[in-house]
Amino acid sequence: xxxxxxxxxxxxxxxxxxxxxxxxxxxxxxxxxxxxxxxxxxxxxxxxxxxxxxxxxxxxxxxxxxxxxxxxxxxxxxxxxxxxxxxxxxxxxxxxxxxxxxxxxxxxxxxxxxxxxxxxxxxxxxxxxxxxxxxxxxxxxxxxxxxxxxxxxxxxxxxxxxxxxxxxxxxxxxxxxxxxxxxxxxxxxxxxxxxxxxxxxxxxxxxxxxxxxxxxxxxxxxxxxxxxxxxxxxxxxxxxxxxxxxxxxxxxxxxxx
Amino acid sequence: xxxxxxxxxxxxxxxxxxxxxxxxxxxxxxxxxxxxxxxxxxxxxxxxxxxxxxxxxxxxxxxxxxxxxxxxxxxxxxxxxxxxxxxxxxxxxxxxxxxxxxxxxxxxxxxxxxxxxxxxxxxxxxxxxxxxxxxxxxxxxxxxxxxxxxxxxxxxxxxxxxxxxxxxxxxxxxxxxxxxxxxxxxxxxxxxxxxxxxxxxxxxxxxxxxxxxxxxxxxxxxxxxxxxxxxxxxxxxxxxxxxxxxxxxxxxxxxxxxxxxxxxxxxxxxxxxxxxxxxxxxxxxxxxxxxxxxxxxxxxxxxxxxxxxxxxxxxxxxxxxxxxxxxxxxxxx
Amino acid sequence: xxxxxxxxxxxxxxxxxxxxxxxxxxxxxxxxxxxxxxxxxxxxxxxxxxxxxxxxxxxxxxxxxxxxxxxxxxxxxxxxxxxxxxxxxxxxxxxxxxxxxxxxxxxxxxxxxxxxxxxxxxxxxxxxxxxxxxxxxxxxxxxxxxxxxxxxxxxxxxxxxxxxxxxxxxxxxxxxxxxxxxxxxxxxxxxxxxxxxxxxxxxxxxxxxxxxxxxxxxxxxxxxxxxxxxxxxxxxxxxxxxxxxxxxxxxxxxxxxxxxxxxxxxxxxxxxxxxxxxxxxxxxxxx
Numbered sequence: 109x110x111x112x113x114x115x116x117x118x119x120x121x122x123x124x125x126x127x128x129x130x131x132x133x134x135x136x137x138x139x140x141x142x143x144x145x146x147x148x149x150x151x152x153x154x155x156x157x158x159x160x161x162x163x164x165x166x167x168x169x170x171x172x173x174x175x176x177x178x179x180x181x182x183x184x185x186x187x188x189x190x191x192x193x194x195x196x197x198x199x200x201x202x203x204x205x206x207x208x209x210x211x212x213x214x215x216x217x218x219x220x221x222x223x224x225x226x227x228x229x230x231x232x233x234x235x236x237x238x239x240x241x242x243x244x245x246x247x248x249x250x251x252x253x254x255x256x257x258x259x260x261x262x263x264x265x266x267x268x269x270x271x272x273x274x275x276x277x278x279x280x281x282x283x284x285x286x287x288x289x290x291x292x293x294x295x296x297x298x299x300x301x302x303x304x305x306x307x308x309x310x311x312x313x314x315x316x317x318x319x320x321x322x323x324x325x326x327x328x329x330x331x332x333x334x335x336x337x338x339x340x341x342x343x344x345x346x347x348x349x350x351x352x353x354x355x356x357x358x359x360x361x362x363x364x365x
Numbered sequence: 366x367x368x369x370x371x372x373x374x375x376x377x378x379x380x381x382x383x384x385x386x387x388x389x390x391x392x393x394x395x396x397x398x399x400x401x402x403x404x405x406x407x408x409x410x411x412x413x414x415x416x417x418x419x420x421x422x423x424x425x426x427x428x429x430x431x432x433x434x435x436x437x438x439x440x441x442x443x444x445x446x447x448x449x450x451x452x453x454x455x456x457x458x459x460x461x462x463x464x465x466x467x468x469x470x471x472x473x474x475x476x477x478x479x480x481x482x483x484x485x486x487x488x489x490x491x492x493x494x495x496x497x498x499x500x501x502x503x504x505x506x507x508x509x510x511x512x513x514x515x516x517x518x519x520x521x522x523x524x525x526x527x528x529x530x531x532x533x534x535x536x537x538x539x540x541x542x543x544x545x546x547x548x549x550x551x552x553x554x555x556x557x558x559x560x561x562x563x564x565x566x567x568x569x570x571x572x573x574x575x576x577x578x579x580x581x582x583x584x585x586x587x588x589x590x591x592x593x594x595x596x597x598x599x600x601x602x603x604x605x606x607x608x609x610x611x612x613x614x615x616x617x618x619x620x621x622x623x624x625x626x627x628x629x630x631x632x633x634x635x636x637x638x639x640x641x642x643x644x645x646x647x648x649x650x651x652x653x654x655x656x657x658x659x660x661x662x663x664x665x666x667x668x669x670x671x672x673x674x675x676x677x678x679x680x681x682x683x684x685x686x687x688x689x690x691x692x693x694x695x696x697x698x
Numbered sequence: 699x700x701x702x703x704x705x706x707x708x709x710x711x712x713x714x715x716x717x718x719x720x721x722x723x724x725x726x727x728x729x730x731x732x733x734x735x736x737x738x739x740x741x742x743x744x745x746x747x748x749x750x751x752x753x754x755x756x757x758x759x760x761x762x763x764x765x766x767x768x769x770x771x772x773x774x775x776x777x778x779x780x781x782x783x784x785x786x787x788x789x790x791x792x793x794x795x796x797x798x799x800x801x802x803x804x805x806x807x808x809x810x811x812x813x814x815x816x817x818x819x820x821x822x823x824x825x826x827x828x829x830x831x832x833x834x835x836x837x838x839x840x841x842x843x844x845x846x847x848x849x850x851x852x853x854x855x856x857x858x859x860x861x862x863x864x865x866x867x868x869x870x871x872x873x874x875x876x877x878x879x880x881x882x883x884x885x886x887x888x889x890x891x892x893x894x895x896x897x898x899x900x901x902x903x904x905x906x907x908x909x910x911x912x913x914x915x916x917x918x919x920x921x922x923x924x925x926x927x928x929x930x931x932x933x934x935x936x937x938x939x940x941x942x943x944x945x946x947x948x949x950x951x952x953x954x955x956x957x958x959x960x961x962x963x964x965x966x967x968x969x970x971x972x973x974x975x976x977x978x979x980x981x982x983x984x985x
Contacts, residue, residue, distance in 0.1 A: 126698040158698075169698040254696050272667040273674050299696040307584045307673065308542075310663070345540045347661050399836060423832060426866070431825045431859035438829020441807075441815065443760065444836065446829075462856075465819045466826060470807050 110259060116362045117149060117186055118259055120193040121156060122171070123252035124226070124363060127244050128218045129160060129169045134240050135221060137214040139165045143178035145205075145215050149189040150182075157182075162211070179205030179212050194365040195227050231322040238318040239286055245325040246278045246288035250299035252359035253290055253352075257297040264355060269295040274310035276352055279303060280321050281314060311344030313352065327360075381479065381539030383515035385413035387522050388447060392418055397445040398526070401436055403429045409449040409479045410539060429459040433474070437466035440473045445526060451485070452478035452494030452535055456501060467531045468504045475525045475532045481511075482572060482623025483657045483665040484537035490656040494535075498571075499628030501533045502601045508532045508554055509601040511622075511630075513575035516545040517598060520552035528554060535572065537623075538662070542576040544596070557604040563591035566617035566646075566683050569608065571597050571630050573662070574621035574650070574671045581676035592680060600630060608637045617646040617683045621671050626651040646683055650675060699923070701916050705748070706982050709915050712782075713743040714975040717944050719778035719791065721959060721967045727774065727794040729958035731803070733941035733948055735775025737879035738846060740913045741937050745844060746779050749922055757785045757811040763841050764814045764830045768823020769848035769877060771956075773805040776813075785812035821854025823847060824874065828860050831872035842926065843872045850882030853891050858903070864932045865904020873925045874905065874934040877912065879941035881952035897936055905934040912937030944974040 110118075125147055132138040141162050148157025159174040160167050183189035183201040191197040205212045225232075225241050226248075232238050256264040277289040289304040290297060315321035320339035323329025331353065334340040342349040392398040392414070399421040406412035406424060415422040425432040429450055436446040448455070455463065455478040467474045478497060485492045501509045508528060512518040518536045525532040544560070551558060560575070561582045568578035575596045582592040593615055595607055611618060618638065620631040631649030638647060652669050666672040670679070701709075716739050724730035745765060746752070753759040767776055774794060780786045786801075793799035800809040804818030815826045827845035834841050851857060864872060876896075884890050893899075900907040906928055910917040918937065925933035941955070942948030945967045948957070959967065 122696070122698075129698070171698065251696050251698070270664070272664075272672065296694045297696075298694050301697055306587060307580050344542070345661065345663055348663065421836060425859075425863055428859035428863065430821075430856045431828075431863055434822050434825020434856070434860065435829035435832065435863075438766075438815070438826040438831075439833045439836075440829075441826070442830050442833035442837070444833050461819055462822060462825070465816065466822055470816050 110261070112362065113186060113190060114151070115256065115259065115261065116190050116194075116365075117151060118255055119252050119359060119362050120189065121147075121149070121158060122255045123248045123359065124193060124222075125158060126169050126251065127222060127248060129167050130240070130244060130247070131222050131225070132160075132167055132214070132218045134236075135217075137217050137221075138162050138167055141165060141211055141214055143208055143211045144174050144176070145179040145211060146174050146177035147181045148173060148183070149186060150184050151186055177204075178208045179203075179215050181215070193363070195223060196365070229326065230328070231319065231326060235318070238322060239283060242280060242283075242315075242318055242321045242325060243286050243288075245321075246286065247299070247301060248363075249356050249359055250278070250288040250290045252363070253355045254297040254299040256355070256358065257292075257295075261358075264358070265295070267351060267355075268292050268297050275304045276348075277304050277309035277312040279312060279314050280318060281316055283318065286318070286321075309344075311342070311348045311352065313349065314341045314343060315339065316341070381410045381515055381518070381536060381541075382413055384477070384518040384522050384536065385410045387519035389414055389417045391523070391526060392421065395445070395526070397443065398447065399423070399439060399444050400447045400449060401425060401432050402449045403427055403432045403454070405450050405479075408538075409451075409477065411447070411449040411477070429454045430462050433459045433462035434466050436474045437462070437470065437472050440467075441470070445473055445475065447475045447477055449477040449479065451492060452481040452497045453492055455533070456494060456497035460500065464504060468506045471506045471530050473530060475522070476534065478533060478535045480538045481535045482537065483652070483669070484573065484623065484662045486657075486660045486662045486665045489659045493657050495623075495625050495652050495657065496628075497535065498600055498622065498624045498630060499632065502628075502633060506530055507601065508599075509535070510554065510598055511535045511571040511600055512598050513544040513570075513572060513596050514541040515539070516543070516548040517552065517596075520549040521598065524552055524554050537573055540662075541573060544576050544579060552598070555599050555602040555604060557599065557607040558596040559593070559607070560596050561592065561594040563593040564615055565591045566619060566680055567593040567595060567611035567615040568619050568621060568676060568680075569595045569597050569611065569630065569634055570621040571600065573623045573666065574676075577666070577671055577673045577676050578621055580673040581680060584673070584677055585680055590680065590684065597630060597634075600633060603633050603637065605637050608634055609641050609643070612638055612641065612643045612645045616644075619648045619650060619676065619679050619683060621650040621676055623666065623669075623671060624651050625654055627654055648679055648683060650679055701748070701919050703982060706915050707979060709743055709747060710975065710978050710982060712747050713740050714971065716743060716775075716778045716782065717971050717975075718968065719781070720775045721945065721964060721971065723774050723778060723791045723794050724957075725959045725961075725964045726792045729956065730774040730794070731771045731956050732774070732945070732959065733881065733951070733954040733957075734769060734772045734848060734877065734879065736943050736945060736948070737912065737939040737941045738769070738772055738877045738937075739775055740915065740939075740943075741846065741875060741877070741918055742776065742779055744915050744918050744922075746783070748919065750844070751841065752783075754783055761839060761841055764827065764843040766815050766817065766823045766827040766830070766843065766845040768817050768827070768845055769820070769851055770804045770817030770823070772848075772877075773801075773803060776805065777801055777810075780810065780812045783812065786810070820848065820851040821856035824857055824860035824864070827872055827874075828864055828869060831869050832867075834871055841871075844875065845872065846875045846877060848882075849876055849878045849880065849887050849893060849896070850890070852876065852893060852896075861900065861903040861905070868904070868930060869932050870929045872932060873922065874900075874932065876934065876936045877939055878909070878936050879912075879939045881941045881950075881955060883952075883955045885952055900934040900936070904932065906931045907934045907936065909936040909938055912939030913943055944971050946970040
């Protein structure tokens with residue numbers, strides 16, 4: 109059984125930090141840059157981390173540690189790592205990479221931007237940013253639930269184990285790219301971006317528009333009210349919707365503290 | 366982001382309300398339409414009718430046999446009564462009344478039998494109706510309809526009113542996957558709906574299995590298999606011609622129903638195939654002559670092999686083809 | 699309004715004709731539910747020849763009063779009424795139970811004019827009658843629905859579902875009558891399945907219940923009159939009767955629930971009926 113701190117760390121690593129890829133792309137922070145950027149942390153069972161391989165602006169996310177990253181942010185203590193991503197501290201981790209200042213700065217900018225986007229309590233003003241925030245959250249939540257399954261979180265693992273081959277999807281009407289899905293089968297899970305097109309997903313949480321999505325994701329709106337107003341439509345049985353909703357909340361509780 | 370549903374909330378989200386609203390619509394101009402329930406107005410959604418026409422609605426309390434007798438008496442006097450109760454009670458508990466008072470006297474009673482199959486999964490076998498199609502199709506004079514979703518149920522209601530004589534309409538608890546988003550204009554008693562054409566095999570399905578069949582056909586298409594999908598909503602009278610055409614065109618028939626494989630849709634189709642003298646591969650999907658465990662409807666359909674994946678597996682077996690498992694289970698980052 | 703002596707005698711004369719016809723029909727059929735037909739015939743005579751609003755020319759007249767003979771096995775008695783009203787040919791009675799006949803032990807409403815429901819499976823009639831009464835209410839019609847049950851029939855739970863609903867709805871345009879002849883197929887009712895306190899049971903279900911002599915036209919008529927006037931509560935009239943009344947070898951004997959009548963018994967029955975009729979007329983004239 110893992111403790112809450114460990115679940116939080118794992119979610120930051122594998123559900124939150126990968127979002128830097130999308131953010132970097134949206135804002136062009138990594139444009140023209142090449143090199144390897146790594147984030148890592150000391151966990152009780154050893155060092156874990158992931159790295160971004162940049163090739164002239166094109167970013168590939170790779171789980172695991174790189175031999176010689178150009179930029180490295182390493183958290184020596186798990187508590188520091190968690191607090192940092194919870195927004196409780198601005199104290200920096202051990203940084204390597206001053207030799208590549210452009211890349212380093214791009215990394216910081218991305219991190220800062222991510223913090224401001226995800227920590228926002230009110231929706232952003234412009235359409236493009238709204239779209240990005242919703243997409244980030246959908247990727248975060250889908251990867252988060254999948255990660256909790258891999259970690260053997262009791263309630264998630266139990267659900268996944270009993271599940272036949274099913275796909276749970278999130279989408280926003282009018283924004284085909286603002287979507288994510290989770291495939292589950294007999295204990296295995298896979299989070300993926302975009303729409304699942306092979307067949308109709310077993311369950312879909314469909315938002316009428318970006319504002320409706322943000323309302324739920326930023327927790328400014330009431331689930332039942334949005335459903336009654338048809339701004340949130342559940343396609344599929346409500347029992348399964350409730351389950352997914354619980355898991356979304358579970359992920360949220362770990363990464364928000 | 367906490368989500369808590371009360372049973373009241375779920376009634377607002379139900380697709381079964383479609384049929385109830387259709388009934389209200391028709392009742393506005395047809396004074397013969399009246400409705401009855403046995404303390405299940407909320408669950409069967411007929412409460413919608415009660416709100417609009419309280420004087421044309423009767424609640425008999427928990428007394429199903431009485432309800433069907435009363436419906437017979439009303440029909441004998443020229444009204445068109447719609448009874449609404451769970452399919453298990455319609456087909457088992459009150460069967461003597463259905464048989465003797467309604468079918469034998471060929472009275473114009475329309476029976477809405479809800480929570481059919483294992484759709485009321487959590488309630489267990491006391492509330493599952495997994496024999497009712499078999500039972501009802503043996504009743505002479507009775508038309509037996511099993512619509513696939515809320516819209517088709519509404520079409521069935523319209524057809525039932527136009528038909529002179531008793532009708533049994535079997536629906537689920539209301540959270541159906543949508544098969545006819547725009548409704549079903551072509552609904553005809555005795556005619557199956559061709560939802561997808563194909564020549565490799567034919568799914569003949571009814572009720573909640575229709576969606577499974579449609580989804581299975583779509584996935585199989587990606588693998589190059591062209592499956593025909595027939596929505597056999599009219600169990601009695603059965604569309605024998607559609608079945609015979611499917612046998613001739615595809616040579617592989619798979620029936621699927623949220624019902625025992627004994628005597629229901631599968632049995633009815635088997636009768637037609639056997640009498641036709643034509644050979645084909647034939648498989649009945651459904652509940653394999655057992656009582657169902659407790660669970661959510663979707664999970665039970667999976668356990669009984671009548672969900673999308675169950676039909677895909679059956680189709681592959683029918684075609685004797687192997688496919689690679691999807692081995693990539695890493696999260697996309 | 700009290701029945702006049704003339705009217706009472708007219709009714710008794712009609713009843714006598716019908717009793718003879720019942721014996722005759724059973725004879726031609728070979729066997730039949732003689733006991734229960736004879737016990738109910740007086741009440742049915744009163745209904746059809748005094749109380750019920752029907753159209754002799756049109757058995758399907760929509761405004762007619764309805765009669766549900768929930769004790770469907772008494773069909774062999776009811777057909778005599780239908781023949782007398784002209785809904786059937788007298789000759790049809792001789793075909794009772796024969797192959798291809800439209801008349802059999804339990805009358806088919808889709809084949810026999812004047813039959814409002816195909817009863818036979820006991821316990822169904824009261825629900826059907828209630829349906830007709832509710833229909834009258836919904837359509838704003840004035841017709842009254844009468845339902846006649848057997849007493850053994852009241853073992854059936856379905857009867858009490860209907861009773862509960864009638865009481866709950868105060869369905870006063872429906873009049874329930876029970877042919878309490880105290881006997882059923884396997885024995886006397888109280889030996890097979892106790893019904894007493896029978897009147898109390900109906901009262902407990904919300905009925906205004908009375909027990910009257912089921913062979914006394916005046917008493918039955920009074921009870922019906924009061925029932926029709928009572929609009930705030932449904933009524934149940936328990937007709938205390940003798941199974942096989944009028945035929946001395948059958949009267950009061952549960953074994954004549956269903957029996958065979960040959961030439962010899964037929965002659966004996968007619969004799970008995972004649973004496974019975976004379977006694978009753980004398981009583982009416984003397985009263």
